Amino acid sequence: MDRLKLSRIDEELESSEVAALCFLCCDVVSRKRLERIGDAKQLFLRLEEKGLLDNPVFLSQLLHTIRRADLLNLLETDSRQPEETDASPVLSTYRVMLYRIYEDMTEENLKNMKFLLNGKLGRRQIEASDTALDLFAEMEKAGLLSDTDVNELLATLREFDQQLALTPSVNNNSQPTQPTLSISETIYEGESVHTDAEISRETSSLPNEDYALTHIPRGLCVVINNESFRGLELSNRGGTQEDAKALRKVFYSLGFDVVIHDNLTADDMRHKLKELSRRNYSNEDALVVCVLSHGEQGCVFGTDEKKVSLRELTEPFTSKIAPTLTGKPKLFFIQACQGSGYQGGTVPCPPRPRNEEEVGETFEEDAGPVYGETVPWDADFLLGMATVQECKSFRNTSTGSIYIQELCKQLTRSAESSERDNILDVLTRVNREVGRGVYLSRKQMPEPKYTLTKRLVLKFVR
Template sequence: MDRFKLSLIDEELESSEVAALRFLCRDVVNRKRLEDVSDAKKLFLRLEEKGLLDDDFFLAQLLQTINRADLLSVLETDSRPPEETDANPMLSDYRVTLYKIHENVTQENLEKMKFLLNPKLGRRQTEMCNTALDVFAEMEKIGLLSNTNMDELHKVLLKLDRDLARTVENYTQRSRREPLTSLLPHVSIDHRVNNTQPPPLDFLSISETQPSSVLVGETVCTDAEISNTRKSLSDLDEKEYYILSHNPRGWCVVINNENFTGPALKTRKGTQEDTKALREVFTRLGFKVVIENDLTAQQIRDKVIKLGRENFLDHDALVVCVLSHGEKDLVYGTDECPVNLKDLKKPFTSDSAPTLAGKPKLFFIQACQGNGYQRGALPCPPRPRQEEEEPQRSLEEDAGPVHGETVPSDCDFLVGMATVPECKSFRNTATGSIYIQELCRQLMISAGSPELEDINSVLIRVNREVSKGVFLTYKQMPQPYYTLTKRLVLKFI
């Protein structure tokens, strides 16, 4: 980043704001490396060492968090385009929560907090604390406070301010849902170093954010609940639900394009995490997973055509995932040649693959659909309801009668797009794409729940969770569309 711009930002920041920034960076910069940081310039040097100032994203988050959005105009004058698809490391929800508490702690409550914590922190350490952030830092040093343990702070805040205690409660609830926008304090985000590997994951690579105790993302239930769920699955009405009875359920083919041979498209770092997550989820859902890495456009076409010629009589469903660069209605092969989405689906229509007729065919596409960015907007307040509404007009269709029940060629498809047309999707270069990781997380939650939740409900939650995030100061809105004729419930085998 331009040093001149960093200098301008440094001149505008007060010492208290620099202290706040230093606290917010404790998850991404070694604590000892922050000890001698007395001004923003030194902090920027530390962030540069970690590669966190290669673009504007991380600094923009910091400035927004400390309520210095006025300084974002300095960053917006940067002539360099923002990163296209890689969502850089984000501020942890844990740090932001502590900062919000700090902002709302009165001087009186700060003194009470120090008094209540004095026996555990020690008199000398307590007296040296001038702000709530100082108190939090001391609590962290002795293990009283962490991103997975805010119990002691919660107890103290209950005696001071119920609203502040509720802030901790809300954070705890969010962390149990494994939010997208946080990082574990001990995880290094300096993934540019060649010998640095992503942290080992015990189960499913969703993100670097969740503690191991909630990594699985499943609902814990008793053996009785599990048996009841299985019983109800076997009793589903075939007219309302797709019946999944085979083991394996069918193929799950993942086309994973990471390395591109041309100059226009860059390497998709982090996509291997998506591959791991998809493999784990769909294997547990009973599918036979096949990973196809780095395919050219023609190889992609050949693969789907060959797959469409398979005999699917003993299959209940088909899943195809494509992880690549893309534009509206197309994805790119590693040779930077396009493949239309309709060409991906065509080999599996009812007339092309009759043994798949009447069976669900799921496509999940992680790719951009254009060069645009989505910005957030506040919804308008609801208007008062009119006492009388104009009745809807009747709609008629002059088509002739249909004799007998037919199966349309394009029915029973579901396509989950990472983003809406004309816009970009985002991918964290260390933890995987925002959309695929959230999709896998929600599938795991639904599959482990005793509720019979269908895929449409799952994708609505994916939409909601992804739309909450802010990536490179922009938003992302996934878009599912479907021609399913029944409800599809995916459960663990």
């Protein structure tokens, strides 16, 4: 790998982060070789010895695990090597799980854990452990913890924090797996993860079971409304304020607290989402996030014209990061282009004069340059896209975007109806109505994607 990039990454990492990276590498580099490492450069040398930096995939996994997305950007150019990725080493799911527990532990948790392990570990080992990662390492040395036996750790965590004992497992790509699996329900066999949940399905949700919506407020609806862009490539988004108003009105009536953030940079968006992921949702039933911006395939833009991937929008709310949202619907509605192409109809739509409804109206496209990006899915997510991949979406500069305005219209219709429409029925009607229109002599086709496990019925409560 480029030594200059490695040096820049080293300069940005704090000593605690270097210690965390060393812990994560314990399964690929011997503990003795990791002793007395003082900075990331020394760690990188150890990884090079093992051939683990021949491509950036392994380092990307490390930086992703410790949530240094800013440093991942340094590797972005090199990381697009799918032919190498499949053969690359991956972080141990077991060790990433331990790191997630460490992330969630407070100072009080650490003191309690040291107290409970007194007698099982020597006094010197306990006193020398400044962090939970140090304790985990001492437990491993004493034979109290391994990738095939986490019972002692589970029993200890249960004594002072039940939530920590519910830390979900993660798969070998450091992506979210199914939520709410306790450590005791996870069996590690080599590089595979099997769960007892695969054996018994007696508690599985029935297809017609509804998500529980009992709290007032139902939850939080956050709208990121990007109108004014600072650079030269992306134009300002006239009409987006109408979308924000429509979303505020409908979701407030549906029982949600609504918060609107105007004109956020890419980093501001990530920061707001990270703040939201730390929120306690125990007394709320759902989360809604709406992003109104320019976009390209697999991402949206901040007002500084920098990209935020769809993965970065959804991942902070997976159960491994936001456990109080486990089993609750998380709805994301994205008004942005997903490419530079146009959606056509079965019969080509030739240029034609505007009809009476279009006179005086101006349509624009929420587009940017085109690159690829994959989106990870976890249970109970719904992602409503204004358009299919590789195509543009349209926004009226006076009345708002075609997709968001139709979405709000159909949500209102369903909420006022005596019928108990599922959210998927609502989005099907949105698809139909948007697909009927013609915008700048072109078509638009929204695209919902979801991993919902129950029916979601939204009714007005205010």
